[in-house]
Structure formats: C-alpha cells, structure tokens
Amino acid sequence: KIQDGCDNFCTFCIIPKVRGRASSRPVADVLTNVRKVVEFGFKEVIITGVNIGRYNHNNTDFESLVEQMLDIPGDFRIRISSIEPDGYTDSFFRLFKHPKLAPHMHICLQSGSEEILMKMRRMYTAKLFKEMASKLEELHPGFSLTTDIIVGFPGETDLCFQQTCDFIEAMDVSYLHVFPYSERDDTEAVNILPKVRFEKIMKRSQFLHGLSR
Numbered sequence: 697k698i699q700d701g702c703d704n705f706c707t708f709c710i711i712p713k714v715r716g717r718a719s720s721r722p723v724a725d726v727l728t729n730v731r732k733v734v735e736f737g738f739k740e741v742i743i744t745g746v747n748i749g750r751y752n753h754n755n756t757d758f759e760s761l762v763e764q765m766l767d768i769p770g771d772f773r774i775r776i777s778s779i780e781p782d783g784y785t786d787s788f789f790r791l792f793k794h795p796k797l798a799p800h801m802h803i804c805l806q807s808g809s810e811e812i813l814m815k816m817r818r819m820y821t822a823k824l825f826k827e828m829a830s831k832l833e834e835l836h837p838g839f840s841l842t843t844d845i846i847v848g849f850p851g852e853t854d855l856c857f858q859q860t861c862d863f864i865e866a867m868d869v870s871y872l873h874v875f876p877y878s879e880r881d882d883t884e885a886v887n888i889l890p891k892v893r894f895e896k897i898m899k900r901s902q903f904l905h906g907l908s909r
Contacts, residue, residue: 780804
C-alpha cells in the first residue's frame with residue numbers, strides 16, 4: 697500500500713470523509729517493503745491504495761516510484777492495481793516494456809455514459825478512457841485491461857446504460873467488475889434523482905456479467 701485517502705469527492709463515495717484527504721507513504725518505506733517481501737520469496741508485488749496514480753511524496757510521483765521499484769534486484773514482478781484513468785502519457789506507458797512489470801492495468805471506468813460520469817463527478821471522460829486503452833494496446837499488443845462498472849447510479853436511463861454496454865463492447869476489456877449501485881449516507885448521490893429500481897439494477901448487472909464472460 698503506497699497511498700491512502702482521496703481528494704476527488706465523487707458524489708457516490710464517502711472515502712474522503714472516512715479516510716481523509718490523500719496522503720502518500722514515504723518512498724523509502726515503500727522500497728523497503730518491496731525488498732522485504734521479495735526476500736521472503738514472494739513473486740508478485742501488487743501496488744495498492746485509494747488513488748495510487750496521485751501518489752506524490754517529496755516530488756516523487758507515481759511513475760518515478762514504479763521505476764524505482766523495478767530497479768530492485770530479484771526474481772519478481774510488479775502489478776499495478778486499480779487506478780484512475782487520468783494524467784498518464786507515453787512516458788508512463790513505456791514502463792510496461794520492463795519484464796518485471798505485469799502487462800495489466802485495472803483502470804476504473806464506472807460508466808460508459810458521459811452524462812453519468814458527470815453526475816458521479818469523476819475526474820475523467822469515457823473518451824479519455826478509450827484513448828488510454830487504445831494507446832496501451834497500440835504500444836503493447838495483448839495488454840490486459842480490466843475495469844469497474846457501477847450499475848444503476850441515480851439518473852441512469854436505458855439510454856445511458858446502453859451507452860455503457862456499447863462502450864464496453866467496443867473495447868478489448870479482459871474482465872469487468874460489476875457493482876450494483878448502493879446508496880451511502882452523507883453522499884451527494886443520495887439527493888440525485890430519479891432512482892433506478894432495484895429489479896432493473898439487478899437485470900442490468902446480470903447483462904454486464906454476461907457481457908464480461
């Protein structure tokens with residue numbers, strides 16, 4: 697775990713209120729942790745946190761931290777866990793040429809509808825996600841991309857849901873994590889209308905599970 701907390705304040709999420717604002721673990725602590733688990737004999741180190749792409753400690757950003765991890769000697773690989781699709785460039789994508797970095801990213805999407813992403817107050821667009829995924833596939837053919845989808849967010853019409861389905865079908869996604877929207881007290885989404893009926897949420901979830909298979 698390299699990071700905790702979040703500054704995004706998405707309308708459905710309570711993490712900033714329960715875990716606080718974003719904070720990054722010191723670089724030296726992270727690298728010491730990796731060295732220790734490699735010495736224990738573990739073969740894969742998974743980088744985790746709430747919003748790991750926003751890692752920054754004393755001007756060391758996420759890309760630089762991953763580079764330093766990859767420089768650690770030993771027979772192991774590194775996998776990047778769930779990450780937000782913003783702020784990544786060819787400079788970051790080049791890291792996947794390194795044999796120690798697993799050719800896989802779990803990039804959060806949540807919805808293929810630009811309207812719903814705005815209601816969620818996500819810090820990216822579906823268009824940006826598509827551009828990022830296309831660039832990864834272009835640079836690293838066969839790259840494994842997995843993602844999250846929240847189904848039944850307030851205001852998700854049949855059209856919005858169809859946009860998500862069309863978006864997923866157009867992408868070469870390896871696997872979908874499908875989450876039925878669940879209301880959390882003290883979030884802005886509680887006040888967003890109209891609500892989607894539970895039966896419809898379940899039906900949409902089942903459809904996306906089938907699409908993933």
